[in-house]
Amino acid sequence: MNKMKSRFIGTLIGTGVGDALGRPFEGWSRKQIEARCGRIMDLLPDFPPYRLPAGQYTDDTQLTIAIAESLVRSKGFDLGDLISRFVDWLSEPPIGPGYGCLSSIRKLSSGVPWQEAASDSGGNGTAMRVSPIGLFYYNNISKLIEYARLSSLLTHNHWAATASAIVVARSIAYLITCDELNIDIFLKTIASSVQKSEFEDYAQNILKLKDFLKRDKVEALIELGGIGIKPPWPNPAETKEGYIAAYAMSTTISALYCFLLSPDDFENSVIEAVMAGGDTDTCGAITGAISGAYNGIEKIPSRWIKLLVNNEYLKKLAIDLYKIAHK
Numbered sequence: 001m002n003k004m005k006s007r008f009i010g011t012l013i014g015t016g017v018g019d020a021l022g023r024p025f026e027g028w029s030r031k032q033i034e035a036r037c038g039r040i041m042d043l044l045p046d047f048p049p050y051r052l053p054a055g056q057y058t059d060d061t062q063l064t065i066a067i068a069e070s071l072v073r074s075k076g077f078d079l080g081d082l083i084s085r086f087v088d089w090l091s092e093p094p095i096g097p098g099y100g101c102l103s104s105i106r107k108l109s110s111g112v113p114w115q116e117a118a119s120d121s122g123g124n125g126t127a128m129r130v131s132p133i134g135l136f137y138y139n140n141i142s143k144l145i146e147y148a149r150l151s152s153l154l155t156h157n158h159w160a161a162t163a164s165a166i167v168v169a170r171s172i173a174y175l176i177t178c179d180e181l182n183i184d185i186f187l188k189t190i191a192s193s194v195q196k197s198e199f200e201d202y203a204q205n206i207l208k209l210k211d212f213l214k215r216d217k218v219e220a221l222i223e224l225g226g227i228g229i230k231p232p233w234p235n236p237a238e239t240k241e242g243y244i245a246a247y248a249m250s251t252t253i254s255a256l257y258c259f260l261l262s263p264d265d266f267e268n269s270v271i272e273a274v275m276a277g278g279d280t281d282t283c284g285a286i287t288g289a290i291s292g293a294y295n296g297i298e299k300i301p302s303r304w305i306k307l308l309v310n311n312e313y314l315k316k317l318a319i320d321l322y323k324i325a326h327k
């Protein structure tokens, strides 16, 4: 298969399998996951009392599909169409949604103008869904940044959500055109996309990943799980339990770290993202998108793809996106 097409598919399927791998463990710490399951190797059903089957994804993949469908339908970014597609998501219904998306999209559905609907959340709701914008606009970085930002502002007003959406989209765009990864250049490139003072210390925290990669993996992820969190918010790193906070900066930087731990090994990166605990479905989804963008569909374990709900549709959607992006 054409390498670029494979990477488009790898990004969307990667999101889905990462999301589904992490879903049963959302809110668990690394210690709890290890005690119950050892190392997670397979997509699992929920533990009682929940009942979702193995391979079921959550809001991360649902809203990624929403953005991809809107880009395909409108042949590019169209704010009004995206709003109507987000509103449709309310009746899918949402699976495991976060406060930031749910509260703002409910306001949009009742006719509140988008400029007033967004939550003040700095959570993960926008970085987790942005990968199709990174794919579609990989060749036009100023539009990529503009639309990643706008897609985020629809639901999240906080700078960390905006910056994270830009960072994830920029990472995808970089990686789908990259043949041999140079970690230094990759980190500098994505850091430069959020180097403005409105994004505080985001760019510096991305550049610190080089040092984190030299450290013990578990210790590094414990610290990254709370990176950027300031009092009065509790920092999960202080408990040493292993927990990625559902804060856009800590999750996005942790996902980048998991990708960079084994850039050529999709399976290992996504397992590490989930084993890190906390917001496991989203850290899995973002890591899966980023690693899938670099590795393509061929490197995603087929035992995961087979179990993934709607895998054929995700593949078709990625191919449609690829075709329209290259018209």
Ligand SMILES: [Mg+2]
Pocket (backbone or CB within 6 Å): 058, 059, 060, 095, 096, 097, 281, 282
């Ligand atoms: Mg989720």
